[in-house]
Amino acid sequence: MRKPIAIFSVLLLTACGFEPVYGTLGQDESAAQETVESTLAQISIGTIPDREGQYLRNALIDRFYRHGRPAETIYALALAPIEERLTDLDITKSSDATRGQLRLETEIKLIDKKTGVTVMERELRSITSYNILGSEFTNRVSEDNARLNALDDLARQIELQVSLYFKR
Helix, strand or coil: CHHHHHHHHHHHHHCCCCCCCCCCCCCCHHHHHCCHHHHHCCEEECCCCHHHHHHHHHHHHHHHCCCCCCCCCCEEEEECCCEEEEEEEEECCCCCEEEEEEEEEEEEEEEECCCCCEEEEEEEEEEEEEECCCCHHHHHHHHHHHHHHHHHHHHHHHHHHHHHHHHC
């Protein structure tokens, strides 16, 4: 019973128009050279203020420049300063919070350097939460870890949005 269902679902998946973002899917060699990954390497990443911005920029550099930094780029990626909001959740009867929520928001713009036109603009956000415990040191470590996880998520979202833009 499981084998026919598995075969049917594979056939159904192939008929849905699914295409890999980073692959070439039977294209000739010249088209394979112009993949999304090579296009990502042609984007210069602007500076982002504050420590969180530096971390996010480094994460984007790791994701975009897999084979080294290019000498010249075609596009520029501009990011707005990261806005951060901390919210206390799960308030006890004694008015103590046991859970915290961290929300990071930014806006990205992909600019064609030749024409100066903004070709893509997106608002992105990442929300994460962490435990608030009795120790101030533990709270600080948990909050910092949640912040790094949210920044990594923003980097993943930015890579995905730019990749999907170039794939279309």
